[in-house]
Amino acid sequence: MIVRMWEAKAESYGFAELITWVCETALPEFEHDPMHVSSEVFSSTDHRLVVISKWRNNPRELPEPPMRLVARPPHSWDFTQVDR
Numbered sequence: 001m002i003v004r005m006w007e008a009k010a011e012s013y014g015f016a017e018l019i020t021w022v023c024e025t026a027l028p029e030f031e032h033d034p035m036h037v038s039s040e041v042f043s044s045t046d047h048r049l050v051v052i053s054k055w056r057n058n059p060r061e062l063p064e065p066p067m068r069l070v071a072r073p074p075h076s077w078d079f080t081q082v083d084r
Contacts, residue, residue, distance in 0.1 A: 038053070047071075
């Protein structure tokens with residue numbers, strides 16, 4: 001399994017709209033993908049939004065958010081579980 005963490009720093013005026021965009025536009029684009037297992041969305045008090053998505057293989061990128069809503073381009077990282 002591959003876990004993709006996507007993080008965006010929102011403009012303060014666009015935080016609520018960015019959350020809506022992630023939940024109603026971005027995530028529905030790949031939730032039907034057979035490689036997609038699940039996704040969770042987290043927010044912070046400093047206007048950061050994080051999406052954790054789990055994939056069987058070949059994780060897909062979230063589409064680019066409307067640039068007026070973000071303070072900088074989003075970043076993403078892929079992780080795999082560590083056997084311990």
